[in-house]
Amino acid sequence: xxxxxxxxxxxxxxxxxxxxxxxxxxxxxxxxxxxxxxxxxxxxxxxxxxxxxxxxxxxxxxxxxxxxxxxxxxxxxxxxxxxxxxxxxxxxxxxxxxxxxxxxxxxxxxxxxxxxxxxxxxxxxxxxxxxxxxxxxxxxxxxxxxxxxxxxxxxxxxxxxxxxxxxxxxxxxxxxxxxxxxxxx
Numbered sequence: 688x689x690x691x692x693x694x695x696x697x698x699x700x701x702x703x704x705x706x707x708x709x710x711x712x713x714x715x716x717x718x719x720x721x722x723x724x725x726x727x728x729x730x731x732x733x734x735x736x737x738x739x740x741x742x743x744x745x746x747x748x749x750x751x752x753x754x755x756x757x758x759x760x761x762x763x764x765x766x767x768x769x770x771x772x773x774x775x776x777x778x779x780x781x782x783x784x785x786x787x788x789x790x791x792x793x794x795x796x797x798x799x800x801x802x803x804x805x806x807x808x809x810x811x812x813x814x815x816x817x818x819x820x821x822x823x824x825x826x827x828x829x830x831x832x833x834x835x836x837x838x839x840x841x842x843x844x845x846x847x848x849x850x851x852x853x854x855x856x857x858x859x860x861x862x863x864x865x866x867x868x869x870x871x872x
Contacts, residue, residue, distance in 0.1 A: 708730055708744075711732045715727060715730050715744040715767065715769070716744075719767070719821070722763070723748055723763060726746060726747060728746060728747045728750055728871055729868050730743060730744040730745070731743060731864065731868025731869060739772060748763060752871055754866065757870075758857065763825045766821070766822045766851075766855065769818075769819050773815075777810050785803075785807070787861050788803050788851075788854065790859035791853030792853070799846050799850055806842060806851070809834065809839045820832070829841050829844060829847075830842045856870070
């Protein structure tokens with residue numbers, strides 16, 4: 688009896704795992720494997736009119752709801768986009784991303800123009816429902832861009848990373864309610 692109680696007590700003291708979150712029929716992983724491991728900070732759906740475009744998740748080392756600090760932090764972080772809409776084409780995503788970079792930088796993209804072109808090339812192939820893009824930043828390497836778990840490119844620039852994460856977290860985000868959701872609000 689005593690061993691059973693001690694075993695039960697030990698189990699109760701173990702930390703509970705963070706559960707994955709389901710949004711728009713998509714289950715986002717609760718962690719992104721990196722060094723260190725990144726936890727899901729928040730997630731939401733990017734919409735346009737009534738269309739659900741993609742599910743986005745923000746992954747950080749520690750929970751944080753301060754957008755400016757996240758953008759400027761020189762620590763590992765990631766954004767995952769899971770495509771929902773068959774109406775999202777390569778051209779539309781490229782154009783929306785260009786606008787996002789412009790908004791994120793206050794129109795001052797000249798210092799990272801080469802990096803932005805390198806990044807936009809990721810969207811040149813056909814985009815399909817259930818494609819998953821991940822943008823993983825690590826200070827030692829840069830931003831590792833993957834599509835469906837295949838590495839496409841690496842962009843070694845912290846200024847680019849700030850502009851990229853600013854697409855969703857800046858004062859002029861892609862969508863205000865999505866920004867709030869990514870920040871866990």
